[in-house]
Amino acid sequence: MTTIAAEGAPSYISAGYTLRSWLTTRDHKRIALLYGVSILFFFLVAAAAAAMIRLELLTPAGDLVDDDTYNKLFTVHGVVMVWFFLIPSIPSTFGNFLIPLMIGAKDVAFPRLNLASWYIYTLGGLFVVVTLIAGGVDTGWTFYTPYTTMFSNSHVILAVTGVFIVGFSSIFTGLNFIVTVHQMRAPGMTWFRLPLFVWAHYATSLVMVLATPVLAMTLALIAIERLLGVGIFDPALGGDPLLFQHLFWFYSHPAVYIMILPAMGVVSEVITCFSRKPVFGYQFMVYSLLAIAAVGFMVWGHHMFVSGQSMYAGMVFSLLSFLVAIPSAIKVFNWTATLYKGSVRFDAPMLYALGFIGLFMMGGITGIWLAALAADVHLTDTYFVVAHFHYIMVGGAVMAFFSALHFWWPKVTGRLYPDGWARAGAIVMFVGFNLTFFPQYIAGYLGMPRRYHVYPPEFQVLNVLSSGGAVVLGVGYLLPLLYLWWSLRRGRLAGANPWGATGLEWQTPSPPPTYNFASAPRVEGPPYAYQAGGTDGR
Amino acid sequence: MSHFERFIAEASSAAGQTDALLLALTVVSVLVVGGISLTIAVFAVRWHAGSKAPRGPVPDRSRVAEGLWIGIPLLVFLGIFIWAAVLFHQLRTPPPGALAIDVVAKQWMWKIQHPDGQREINELHIPVNRPIELVMTSQDVIHSFFVPAFRIKQDVLPGRYTTLSFTPIRTGRYQLFCAEFCGTNHSEMRGTVIVMSPSAFSDWLAANPGEGSLADQGAALFREYGCSGCHGASSTVHAPKLNGLYGHPVMLANGTQVTADARYIRDSILLPASQVAAGYTPIMPSFKGQVSEEDILKLVAYIRSLSVAENQP
Numbered sequence: 001m002t003t004i005a006a007e008g009a010p011s012y013i014s015a016g017y018t019l020r021s022w023l024t025t026r027d028h029k030r031i032a033l034l035y036g037v038s039i040l041f042f043f044l045v046a047a048a049a050a051a052m053i054r055l056e057l058l059t060p061a062g063d064l065v066d067d068d069t070y071n072k073l074f075t076v077h078g079v080v081m082v083w084f085f086l087i088p089s090i091p092s093t094f095g096n097f098l099i100p101l102m103i104g105a106k107d108v109a110f111p112r113l114n115l116a117s118w119y120i121y122t123l124g125g126l127f128v129v130v131t132l133i134a135g136g137v138d139t140g141w142t143f144y145t146p147y148t149t150m151f152s153n154s155h156v157i158l159a160v161t162g163v164f165i166v167g168f169s170s171i172f173t174g175l176n177f178i179v180t181v182h183q184m185r186a187p188g189m190t191w192f193r194l195p196l197f198v199w200a201h202y203a204t205s206l207v208m209v210l211a212t213p214v215l216a217m218t219l220a221l222i223a224i225e226r227l228l229g230v231g232i233f234d235p236a237l238g239g240d241p242l243l244f245q246h247l248f249w250f251y252s253h254p255a256v257y258i259m260i261l262p263a264m265g266v267v268s269e270v271i272t273c274f275s276r277k278p279v280f281g282y283q284f285m286v287y288s289l290l291a292i293a294a295v296g297f298m299v300w301g302h303h304m305f306v307s308g309q310s311m312y313a314g315m316v317f318s319l320l321s322f323l324v325a326i327p328s329a330i331k332v333f334n335w336t337a338t339l340y341k342g343s344v345r346f347d348a349p350m351l352y353a354l355g356f357i358g359l360f361m362m363g364g365i366t367g368i369w370l371a372a373l374a375a376d377v378h379l380t381d382t383y384f385v386v387a388h389f390h391y392i393m394v395g396g397a398v399m400a401f402f403s404a405l406h407f408w409w410p411k412v413t414g415r416l417y418p419d420g421w422a423r424a425g426a427i428v429m430f431v432g433f434n435l436t437f438f439p440q441y442i443a444g445y446l447g448m449p450r451r452y453h454v455y456p457p458e459f460q461v462l463n464v465l466s467s468g469g470a471v472v473l474g475v476g477y478l479l480p481l482l483y484l485w486w487s488l489r490r491g492r493l494a495g496a497n498p499w500g501a502t503g504l505e506w507q508t509p510s511p512p513p514t515y516n517f518a519s520a521p522r523v524e525g526p527p528y529a530y531q532a533g534g535t536d537g538r
Numbered sequence: 539m540s541h542f543e544r545f546i547a548e549a550s551s552a553a554g555q556t557d558a559l560l561l562a563l564t565v566v567s568v569l570v571v572g573g574i575s576l577t578i579a580v581f582a583v584r585w586h587a588g589s590k591a592p593r594g595p596v597p598d599r600s601r602v603a604e605g606l607w608i609g610i611p612l613l614v615f616l617g618i619f620i621w622a623a624v625l626f627h628q629l630r631t632p633p634p635g636a637l638a639i640d641v642v643a644k645q646w647m648w649k650i651q652h653p654d655g656q657r658e659i660n661e662l663h664i665p666v667n668r669p670i671e672l673v674m675t676s677q678d679v680i681h682s683f684f685v686p687a688f689r690i691k692q693d694v695l696p697g698r699y700t701t702l703s704f705t706p707i708r709t710g711r712y713q714l715f716c717a718e719f720c721g722t723n724h725s726e727m728r729g730t731v732i733v734m735s736p737s738a739f740s741d742w743l744a745a746n747p748g749e750g751s752l753a754d755q756g757a758a759l760f761r762e763y764g765c766s767g768c769h770g771a772s773s774t775v776h777a778p779k780l781n782g783l784y785g786h787p788v789m790l791a792n793g794t795q796v797t798a799d800a801r802y803i804r805d806s807i808l809l810p811a812s813q814v815a816a817g818y819t820p821i822m823p824s825f826k827g828q829v830s831e832e833d834i835l836k837l838v839a840y841i842r843s844l845s846v847a848e849n850q851p
């Protein structure tokens with residue numbers, strides 16, 4: 001690949017310091033940072049709710065908050081984490097920042113739409129904040145009917161409106177990425193020269209665009225039944241409560257892939273960079289990403305094995321759920337094979353990425369337990385499920401988010417963070433995560449149902465362990481916040497390519513200039529042209 | 539694990555089989571997660587940057603590896619799928635001669651009706667070694683009937699019946715949970731399943747007489763709600779006689795055929811227009827909102843008894 005030197009062009013950060021310059025920017029990199037600040041805020045809100053939940057569960061009795069408050073806490077935790085943190089987390093920040101850089105473009109295809117999607121996200125978020133101030137919502141993030149439509153006495157409409165609105169920001173982001181990847185690739189950047197990070201976001205965007213409208217319709221139907229009393233989901237009005245579950249999971253299972261595909265993209269970049277080897281089976285990796293996105297649309301019924309859905313439907317959904325696990329397994333095998341005869345470094349991004357693989361494997365393999373029909377009958381709706389999806393979504397997606405944060409921080413800010421602290425942070429997070437969520441597998445296997453405010457005293461030891469682990473996990477989240485903040489002013493200057501990575505984003509200064517490259521780059525070879533067993537890139 | 543006895547004792551005929559499956563899953567998981575983690579650790583350490591381990595050229599892809607990556611998981615997964623699906627099929631097939639017990643869930647309690655008329659709340663007394671079939675419905679939102687010691691769970695829905703069958707094999711007291719979030723006191727919607735020896739169970743039945751068997755109570759309701767005015771033997775209205783209906787196929791006016799089970803009878807009472815018996819004008823009024831779930835179950839028991847009596851000469 002050609003190296004492009006951008007001379008004299010001001011960086012995207014120094015392009016303007018006023019608030020107005022940020023709020024009206026059309027630069028994908030600045031919009032990424034706007035998103036970064038917003039999702040950090042919502043992450044903290046949802047984490048505070050989680051902290052209250054873990055504190056309450058220290059004892060079997062309900063002594064910290066009352067029943068309704070507890071129900072509102074786990075609802076807020078779920079709604080905010082899923083729609084205001086996890087779904088936008090990697091795509092809207094790193095995806096936004098990096099896709100144009102990685103494909104050698106000046107910006108995304110529709111810069112104004114990109115800014116609009118941030119405003120839409122913010123508007124949706126505002127509804128959630130208002131919901132909280134007004135007194136909260138207690139339906140669980142799954143909004144099951146007829147409880148949500150006819151029985152809940154909390155602020156369902158406000159919350160549902162917030163989620164409805166934020167859905168459009170994902171749709172717009174997805175559209176933008178799809179068109180960008182199709183139309184804006186630099187000369188020579190063929191489809192099979194795209195970094196896996198870009199492929200992962202391409203697959204994610206397809207899911208966002210195809211699945212999110214179904215969520216929007218479902219939420220609209222909730223509002224229609226609740227406000228106008230039109231019977232859709234409540235049998236007392238002639239509706240069907242399972243219809244809701246089908247519609248909801250038709251979106252919400254693929255939503256899991258909206259969270260995990262970008263994470264896979266990040267990990268693929270990091271593993272290959274710190275092994276100094278091309279990723280093993282590049283095309284196979286691309287096809288697995290697409291297979292996950294496609295088959296992911298056909299497995300939603302695995303959330304409904306005991307719901308009253310027909311036994312045979314259950315069997316079909318079970319089989320398809322096993323099949324969708326195969327491409328995920330392939331990815332793990334290929335990452336492992338990438339290390340083989342590499343030149344492996346253990347910088348912080350790599351530690352996070354290795355942590356991702358471990359936790360993602362745990363979450364994935366317990367997904368197999370839940371896809372197995374008779375096992376699911378016992379385990380579903382218990383803490384086993386809670387542990388399973390936290391391993392995927394927190395152990396997987398959030399670890400990958402931190403891997404990305406540490407990998408591209410020098411590119412985004414131009415500064416390096418203290419390496420030792422960062423490695424320590426990765427280890428604390430990994431250990432804290434396991435301490436928090438592993439005991440929940442056991443509690444679930446022993447029968448503890450989820451969403452329980454008070455619980456039988458036998459389960460106390462496991463809950464205390466989990467709450468204790470949450471403290472360690474909290475420290476793991478706090479550490480990066482501190483040293484990254486510190487690095488903004490005091491960190492060493494990073495230079496264009498501190499990791500010796502391939503990829504166009506490393507060929508322009510850090511932080512990059514407003515239009516990314518001084519002149520349009522040309523791509524002449526495949527991605528990941530690392531020298532197998534070669535020397536250290538630094 | 540005696541500490542967790544009331545949750546995890548293998549107290550139903552299915553529990554041991556589910557546990558065998560779970561054990562196999564544990565073994566597979568430990569092997570897979572352990573094996574891959576170990577491989578990653580070995581690769582990462584042996585070929586860490588600066589190590590002297592030989593490197594040499596390695597291919598960027600391998601068709602053999604790709605085949606194995608797909609083939610091995612596929613075989614393992616298919617095996618697990620089939621095993622789990624077979625067990626699931628067994629769980630969903632009610633054993634013949636099951637004792638049918640009605641469960642009506644509401645925020646936040648479990649109401650139980652035995653065929654002989656005994657009623658209880660948040661407790662379910664059953665005899666050991668006798669297949670049980672729960673016919674369940676909800677008065678309000680979705681709940682879920684979960685007995686960990688039996689390894690069974692089934693959502694309980696408003697507006698329809700779901701069933702759950704199992705055979706308890708150990709006497710004792712076992713925890714019953716509501717597993718589907720149902721509002722404020724969801725976590726307190728618990729109960730106890732008491733599995734008794736057959737003799738203790740008949741003593742319990744005798745000591746807790748209800749207001750007559752469900753079928754008898756249903757017969758009284760049948761007159762009270764005016765059903766007999768149309769369906770009774772002396773009625774002059776053109777309405778089907780219900781003797782011998784239960785468990786038998788019914789031709790509907792729209793040409794389809796259904797089996798008259800509890801769900802069909804329930805729908806006939808609440809939504810008579812939805813399934814009209816062939817050859818009749820749909821003059822039957824809907825009893826929606828007038829008959830409680832418990833009373834519907836009694837009417838079902840009565841109509842069921844009409845066929846049972848007929849089958850026994």
Ligand SMILES: [Cu+2]
Binds near residue numbers: 252253256300303
């Ligand atoms: Cu799913």
Ligand SMILES: [Cu+2]
Binds near residue numbers: 682
């Ligand atoms: Cu409940």
